[in-house]
Amino acid sequence: MSIHLKVEHLSHRYATAWAIHDINFEINTTGIVGLLGSNGAGKSTTMNIICGVLKQTEGDVFINGMNLKEDPLQVKRQIGFLPQTAPLHLESTVEEYLTYAAHLRFIDKMKVKQAVAEAMDKTGVAHFSSRLIRNLSGGYRQRVGIAQAIIHKPSIVVLDEPTNGLDPNQIIEARRLIQRIGQEHIVLLSSHVLTEINLLCRDVIMIENGRIVFTDSMDAFNNYVQPTSLLAVMENPPASAELQAIDGVSKVEFLTAKKCRIYFSNKSNIAETIIAASIARGWRLQEINLERSLLDDVFKELSVQP
Ligand SMILES: Nc1ncnc2c1ncn2[C@@H]1O[C@H](COP(=O)(O)OP(=O)(O)OP(=O)(O)O)[C@@H](O)[C@H]1O
Secondary structure, eight states, X not given: OOOOEEEEEEEEEETTEEEEEEXXXXXOSSEEEEEEOOTTSSHHHHHHHHTTSSOOSEEEEEETTEETTTOHHHHHTTEEEEOSSOOOOXXXXXXXXXXXXXXXXXXXXXXXXXXXXXXXXXXXXXXXXXXXXXXXXXXXXXXXXHHHHHTTOOSEEEEESTTTTOOHHHHHXXXXXXXXXXHHSEEEEEESOHHHHHHHOSEEEEEETTEEEEEEEHHHHHHHTOOOEXXXXXXXXXXXXXXXXXXXXEEEEESSSSEEEEEESSOTTHHHHHHHHHHHHTOOEEEEEEEOOOHHHHHHHHHTOO
């Protein structure tokens, strides 16, 4: 089965203000693609349009070659959506709610039971099938939200900030589940957290002020945000001039008497060099950590790219 999402010249205006401008991208294999952007960047607007929940002002969305504008019912059968607030019925049991979701997705009546069982199985909620959704933890509610998004076996699953509001253990579980879903579907996942996208996604589309500012593999993105500074804690630190004299070091800032930030340029083995110098010169290095650019800095830098 072909699997393909294409977004072409997508723009949207709420009342008088444009939320997104000329968004273009294409995904044609299963796997997880991250939509990364700060709050208000335009992620939800883009996702809502792709899922047919919001009608765009301009541009087109094609799914498996079909235009969402021209054939909305058929196209929506190929999409599963978990919006930022999961559309759950708290007073239904998991099974009742998923049965309702299966009917909404026009699943053949004869196949509803099986589809519900499969979705519960895949998302690990089968043992809670007769529990009221109200009585589930946040992590399990989110799994039910994901179950309704995959119940009709769509080609594309869109997850808007799916780990937001979960506790650290629930986040780990949710990530595992999303990784499994990404093996069978195109998953488009939004987040404003770089680590989240980094851990889960093969490719990244970065959006800022409603425009795409970067789109490539996660590896290419990581190369772009190579560390340029490190933090070092030394029991017996040298004078800043001595550190600054090391080849590749461009600036040194002492934050406390024993802790300093060392800036460097294009020197991949700088940590090794500093460790060796510490041993040779008795600086008694206790800690050394590379610092990646802050997401805000990356946004700023990418936003001024041509
Ligand atoms: N219904 C609306 N009416 C007017 N403006 C809106 C509406 N929804 C979003 N906006 C504006 O559109 C812009 C993009 O919002 P959007 O919700 O798409 O961003 P986002 O990246 O998903 O942010 P967040 O992570 O905070 O949800 C923002 O400036 C927002 O204030």
